[in-house]
Amino acid sequence: MLKTTSVMMRLIAIGFALLSTVAPLVAQAPGRFPPDSLLNTQVIPRSTPVMEVVGMMRNFALDLGVRCQFCHVGEEGLPLEQFDFAKDQKRNKLVARQMLRMMNDINRRLDTLPGLSGAAVPVTCRTCHRGISRPMPLFAVMIEAATAAGADSALRAYRTLRERYYGHDAYDFGESSLNTAAFRLARAGRFDDGTAILNFNESLFPTSSALSVFRGNIQLMRGDTSSAATAFLQALARDTSNAEARGRLRSIGRK
Template sequence: MRSLLFLAGLVCLSGPVFGQAGKFPPDSLVNVKVIPKNTPVMQVVGMMRNFAGALGVRCPFCHVGQEGQPLSSFDFAKDDKRTKLTARQMMRMVEEINRRLDTLPEHAQMTSHVEVTCQTCHRGVSRPMPLEQLIMETAQGSGVDSATRDYRALRERYYGRAAYDFGEPTLDVAAFRLARAGKYDESFAILKLNEEQFPGSSNAATFRGNINLMKGDTTAAIAAFREAVQRDSTNGEAQGRLRALTGGARGGPTRP
């Protein structure tokens, strides 16, 4: 309980929404199974705001009620939604994690502690799937055009937040996994999308070479590794591949 209550303390509760209709906030807790029943209702509401913020959702994501309607019309005690049941399990999981953290060596003597919260994993999204997995699964399930659209839309919405990693390796990893699954067209399309985000990247050309190798297209692989070395003469991986593929002579500077 400690970590959840700690969270609730951080939230500023104010605004005209509360207490207007006389039913929200409720006078007491009805159907709580993780939160102690005697917890002040406003503290619970603060905790709930943190849940919603951490998952990037609003109250009706977990509770029975209409978006845009007054909170007094919601039935917060009902357990009808899968997401609420999942959230309850997540609350128990977070408690367990923090109990485990308390047992770390020399933990008690440390001057500061990092508590795990919903935000630690969720970072503003309800299903905290790594971006490379999301792109790979979308490319396989709905096609690479969908995956490309999704990537652009997510970048538009979340760039600069902790939700997704828009750094260069993400799409490289997605492309590599697609190639491993034999989806070469999809893989090259995702690599192209990455090169659009990171023009002139030597690393991207290396990936293109490696995926051509997996595909068995040695000519294209050699061209890609040459491009990689052109872009960055210190790219050791591309140099090594070129040496192996061309017998050494034209693979770039040879080491003494």
């Protein structure tokens, strides 16, 4: 499940592909870039100026954090003249075409919003993708990784993502992502994974009162009322105004 493994596999696959295709590619007559005309666009009108299409394509790549070959037949490092942009061979291109249709539908609906003053805020690929090809919230990435391979592996993925994306809007590295992941893992009966993720989060946010409430709630799910009470008391020690901690203590008869 870990992205690093599949990225490695893909790199290896690309390596083999390069070895086996260098000769035929070199022998092929080079095409032109930008092309003279559009050959196989099914959503973008054929009358669109080619340079406008190339601009849209640059945005697709930036919005998803990928390169042209994510969708098109061609290899990293080879000149764009040797890409076959019209070919529909890669799944990602077919998915992107559906996404384009979906995005156009959304924007058409936005234009019919009641009481709209001026143009609607346009939805772009970035609205959802935020620089990543699979736009999943961080807590969901954590749950998926922990469920497939355990908390250690999920936390390794977290560190890698944080290193690469911190300061971008791709993932929310605030404290709530790991609190949510821990809570939902515990709710699915994965108490140890949830607790390990919460402990790691506490090393990042050591004074968080909300985190202590999550810890208490997980202890309650586990049926450990006295550890839960300790956690709720800690939440109040960290923030005396934490109403949820106060309410939980009352409901378990500790205050």
